[in-house]
Amino acid sequence: MADNLTSRKQDYAQWYNDLVLKGGLAEHSDVRGCMVIKPYGFALWENMRDVLDKMFKETGHQNAYFPLFIPKSYLSKEASHVEGFAKECAVVTHYRLKNDPNGNGVIVDPEAKLEEELIVRPTSETIIWSTYKGWIQSYRDLPILVNQWANVVRWEMRTRLFLRTAEFLWQEGHTAHATKEEAIAETEQMLDVYAKFVEEYMALPVIKGVKTANERFAGAEDTYCIEALMQDGKALQAGTSHFLGQNFAKAFDVKFADKNNNVEYVWATSWGVSTRLIGALIMAHSDDEGLVMPPRIAPLQVVIVPIYNKDAEARQKIDDKANALVKELRAQGIRVKYDNDDTTRPGWKFAEYELRGVPVRIALGARDLENNVAEVARRDEKTKASVSLDGLTGHVATLLEEIQNNMYNKALSFRNENITKVDSWDAFVKTLDEKGGFVSSHWDGTPETEDKIKELTKATIRCIPLNNEQEAGACVLTGKPSTQRVLFARAY
């Protein structure tokens, strides 16, 4: 299979697309911009979702579900929100079809026009805060710590599987608090949850920071983010957590009475990650032979492939041993498959599971059994070793953890090698063009300079890192005074 893959050097974008399609993760649908997430891709998303969901619940959140549709006027209630989200969206204008009197199938019934158009949610702050108005009267009703797993739609003209699609799956947390401090603490807590998830489960190091005003969520006072680095030197925003101040409470008139019966607007946060994370996972870890899945969230962690010869008795012995191994591994909570499909050869299977990024492959032949060993191959390093069948289960469990750590460390080294301190404009442009990665430079703090740099280089400020070192310097473009470096990069 690997022969048909484009290599990263040849064409990084095409390599990515090949992996998504040939790795069986997703494909384009007949509906412009909407993807089909195939079973293998969805199993990956389920694993990610389950881990995150557990982390949300452990931090006191509950799930709920809000309407898919948002009345058009709601988007306008928060001034900057409408600027950000009311542009490219799916608009429902009618609620009925009828048979075409000319016999050409069905047509929209012009008499079934909605009084007010409905927008398919691009994000749910407005519909949720209009709901919270009914839930909140007093401080006893706070905090509200709610999350929703949902599909959202943002009409996009140029789409890429997982990275930018018109419809995507995500979770959106929406919390309501009595005080500003509590809301900010929640915003920061959820950023930490995201960082922990992406680092410990996706094996992908991230930089925690805050966005500049230009890159802030439409309606937020502050947008916190985690930024990851892809193998082509471009950054990818892996999650955001927004401190929304009282903006949505004011837009939807949500107030509460505190213990002293003073009436105040409620404080809000929202935070989300999406199926875009799958794009990050692929671009950070995979290689020219295919996907490389971090064991902790891999849909399949171990595959066992029999190496049959023509001796029926030997085949039976291999099957017996493999089935026993499957049982043992499953008892350890390891996701394993025994692929004894007779219609494909071992070599084909090896390539197929390499393409799909299964972390560990065990090959088992008659001679191996005689020697009481199996051949164990790891996907990340593409090395293999002969391992005793005694204690193989323990070996595999340890190996999975080792692969997880190795993938993280490899990504961490790469990321750290690709943060470059730059102090002149020429070096700034040269670094972006020749090396890529994060460029750590001084910036004069104005949106105008940020815009100008974006216009000249396509690089944006990915974030101002949390706990950023303060140092005097001169803006890399304007030379004006600056108090700290920020991280620039070209980004997905």
Place this chain on the structure above:
Amino acid sequence: MADNLTSRKQDYAQWYNDLVLKGGLAEHSDVRGCMVIKPYGFALWENMRDVLDKMFKETGHQNAYFPLFIPKSYLSKEASHVEGFAKECAVVTHYRLKNDPNGNGVIVDPEAKLEEELIVRPTSETIIWSTYKGWIQSYRDLPILVNQWANVVRWEMRTRLFLRTAEFLWQEGHTAHATKEEAIAETEQMLDVYAKFVEEYMALPVIKGVKTANERFAGAEDTYCIEALMQDGKALQAGTSHFLGQNFAKAFDVKFADKNNNVEYVWATSWGVSTRLIGALIMAHSDDEGLVMPPRIAPLQVVIVPIYNKDAEARQKIDDKANALVKELRAQGIRVKYDNDDTTRPGWKFAEYELRGVPVRIALGARDLENNVAEVARRDEKTKASVSLDGLTGHVATLLEEIQNNMYNKALSFRNENITKVDSWDAFVKTLDEKGGFVSSHWDGTPETEDKIKELTKATIRCIPLNNEQEAGACVLTGKPSTQRVLFARAY
């Protein structure tokens, strides 16, 4: 709290609505016909979903995700499907809003009109079979056993929370097979899965059967169903499993080459249950004091309420014992909460958890501790008993199972008492009007008679039970010969 509830006798529909709203399950949203599923209701749905999802996976199915939107023309490809589903639906006609030049917020941009309108999926057969066309070439690609958890929209003029809403959550399985026999076996298997789930987890007995042509899914050759009985004597369809024949394969030209290289159309099934099941759960089990949750899927199985007196030392002892109990119960996998909120009194809490249907309530006071007992109340029978603290955890675990069984048996008795064999038209009408429930009568097998009966009585044929006894008789309306009884009822 219970004082504010309408009783079943007073107004069954209002009682239901009260329970949904005051029980904290769901509420109407600002968007016509769309509901907000609140955290308590969503936790119930999550428990139901998790059990079903496990059952689907154990029967070899995988999850995937298909687009929210369906091109209008797709609905027309299967002739009877379009009749059933292309009527009341949400139609997306535009993909952009813009600022109103007159300054009145945002308006639909007339220049952003879609070439072909998109329908928000009412069900996904068409988009999925257009996808399967790309997945299936040979018998090696079959079967495809895929399920999707999704939101769907069917525009409804008169909506009721959970029972009939414009948007609802469901799962839809869509499978593809090489033979008719295999597809029928799958259809039947999934009906069995649904029946098992509803009976064993929701504690609700069901009758398995097939629908008559009138009640069949639009596009199916046969619709299998499970029918349950509500306390007001109306039936509710709790799940359907459709044998689709080759209808969608033909509509989307999905063929496969068999082992002998003969090319044939693929055979299909689809099957689904939805958040409507929550409506069934409420109406089957709850009483005038509120919800009654079956323990196996109850969001909360046990609540512990302290009965404090003014003695601080006694309070501490109660807290210590309660916290130890919580730990023990959780270790047994029991979902338990210790409600020591100081701002409400025990009596208020008792009523509140009764309203919410928590199966077991444990009250713990200073004197109880002295006597080494706790007061254990069960929600289903509203009885309470003093139980020794030694072995309380085991007692509670057993009690939860007992409640589960008792709820099932109670519903089963009620259902069985409300299946009435009727052989004359007068008795048919009288039974429907005065007793309700299922009426088991002979029918001449024609859609015309079924329509006429519906027109006269509002009763429909709920199903022809599987393995139905064959007996000669005369149609209850027309007197024409009949070979078997079928089950009529008024239904949700």
